[in-house]
Amino acid sequence: MSPLVSAVPLHVNGTGVSIPLKKRSSNRLDNTMAQHAHLVSKYENSFNIYRINTGKIHPLAGRRSMISSRANTSTEALTASKILWYGEITIGTPPVTFKVEFDTGSSDTWVPDSSCAACSGHSTYDPSSSSTSRDLGQDFDINYQDDTYATGQQYTDDITVAGLTATNQAFASASDVDSGLLDRASDGMMGMGWPSISQTGTPVFNTLVEQGVVSSGVFGFYLTDTDGSLFLGGTDASLYKGPLNWNPVLYQSSWYITVDDVNVGGQTVISSVDASVDSGTTLILGDAQSVAQFWSSIPGSQAAIQYGPGMYTYPCDSNPIVSVSIGSQTYTISSQHLKWLQVSDADCVGSVVATDDSIRHWVLGDAFMKNVYTAFDFDHSRVGFAQL
Incomplete structure (x- = not known):
C-alpha cells in the first residue's frame, strides 16, 4: 500500500491548496462484484435520504429506491483504496488523524467510534477525549442494499482537511460498522455531494465555504492510474x-x-x-x-x-x-x-x-x-x- 501524504497543504497557489493522491492496488476481479453492489446501493440510499430531506422522490430514482430505508482554498492528499480515493483529515481537540474516502456520490462524513468492537486497526473517535466535541443526541444509520451498514451517533467537532478547519462540523461517529466497509485502507467517509442527500446536515466542504475558510465553493479532482490530487477552493490550472x-x-x-x-x-x-x-x-x-x-x-x-x-x-x-x-x-x-x-x-x-x-x-x-x-x-x- 502506498504511504499517505500528510494532510497539511502540499501545493498552494493564489486560489487554493492541492493535496496529492495515491491509489492503492487491489485485485480487480475479486473486487468487481462488491464494488458494483455497493455503488448501486449507495445511490439507492442517497435517493431515500433525498426523499426524507426534501419530501420529493428523486427524478432518477428507480423502483427499489422508492421504498424507504433506514436510512480561503486548500488541497487534500488522497490515496485510492479498493474503491475510493482517500486522504487524511483530523477531528477534535487535540486532533486525531483519520483516513477518509472522498466521495462526490454521497454527502455525509462518518468515522469509527471508540466503542466500535469490530474497528480494530482503524483510527476511532472518542468524544470524551475532545474538548470541542458536542453530542447532537441524534442517531446516524446508513443501511445499504448490499447489506453493509454504519450506525452510531451524530456529533459536532472541529474537522481539518488540508490545513483548513470547519468548526462545529456535524458528522457521525459509528459504533457499529459492517466488515464490508471496514475491509478498506480508509477509516471512514467524507461525502462531497449536495446537502440534500446528507443525514448530518451541511457537508464539510460546504461548511468551509460558509465559514469563509475557502475563497470559493469549487473543488477539483486530478486522477491517474497511481496518484492524483484533490484541490479545495478552486482548481489547479497547472x-x-x-x-x-x-x-x-x-x-x-x-x-x-x-x-x-x-x-x-x-x-x-x-x-x-x-x-x-x-x-x-x-x-x-x-x-x-x-x-x-x-x-x-x-x-x-x-x-x-x-x-x-x-x-x-x-x-x-x-x-x-x-x-x-x-x-x-x-x-x-x-x-x-x-x-x-x-x-x-x-x-x-x-x-x-x-x-x-x-x-x-x-x-x-x-x-x-x-x-x-x-x-x-x-x-x-x-x-x-x-x-x-
Whole structure:
C-alpha cells in the first residue's frame, strides 16, 4: 500500500491548496462484484435520504429506491483504496488523524467510534477525549442494499482537511460498522455531494465555504492510474490546458449532468443520458439497455456475468476508440481505461458496466475521470471538464 501524504497543504497557489493522491492496488476481479453492489446501493440510499430531506422522490430514482430505508482554498492528499480515493483529515481537540474516502456520490462524513468492537486497526473517535466535541443526541444509520451498514451517533467537532478547519462540523461517529466497509485502507467517509442527500446536515466542504475558510465553493479532482490530487477552493490550472467546459447540474444531490453522446469509432451509439460524476467508483455504469447497445457496437464483445454483474468482454487487440460528448466538448476514454482487466490472451473485461433497474442513470467514475480534469462548483451549480 502506498504511504499517505500528510494532510497539511502540499501545493498552494493564489486560489487554493492541492493535496496529492495515491491509489492503492487491489485485485480487480475479486473486487468487481462488491464494488458494483455497493455503488448501486449507495445511490439507492442517497435517493431515500433525498426523499426524507426534501419530501420529493428523486427524478432518477428507480423502483427499489422508492421504498424507504433506514436510512480561503486548500488541497487534500488522497490515496485510492479498493474503491475510493482517500486522504487524511483530523477531528477534535487535540486532533486525531483519520483516513477518509472522498466521495462526490454521497454527502455525509462518518468515522469509527471508540466503542466500535469490530474497528480494530482503524483510527476511532472518542468524544470524551475532545474538548470541542458536542453530542447532537441524534442517531446516524446508513443501511445499504448490499447489506453493509454504519450506525452510531451524530456529533459536532472541529474537522481539518488540508490545513483548513470547519468548526462545529456535524458528522457521525459509528459504533457499529459492517466488515464490508471496514475491509478498506480508509477509516471512514467524507461525502462531497449536495446537502440534500446528507443525514448530518451541511457537508464539510460546504461548511468551509460558509465559514469563509475557502475563497470559493469549487473543488477539483486530478486522477491517474497511481496518484492524483484533490484541490479545495478552486482548481489547479497547472494540471489542465484550455478553459474548463462547464455544464449545469441537473439535480442538486449527487453531481448529475447531461451526457450528450457516447461514441464508438466516431459514431454516436447512445444519446442524451443523465449521468453522475462520481469519485466513489472506478467504473463507468449505465442502465442495462444502453450499455448493451454500447457493447453491441464493438465487434466481438459479449456479456460476461461470470466476472461480475453487468460485465462485458471484448477482444483486447481491437482497441475501440470510445469518447463521451458533454456540452461542446468530446472526451476520449483511453484504451487503458476502457480495459478493466484482461482475463485471457484474447479477452478483456470492459469498464463500462450495466446496472439493474434500481438506478436509471449513468455513473462516470474514475475510468472516465482519469481522462480529464474535473471541477465541481457549488457556487454556480455546475461541473467542469478540461483536457489534461
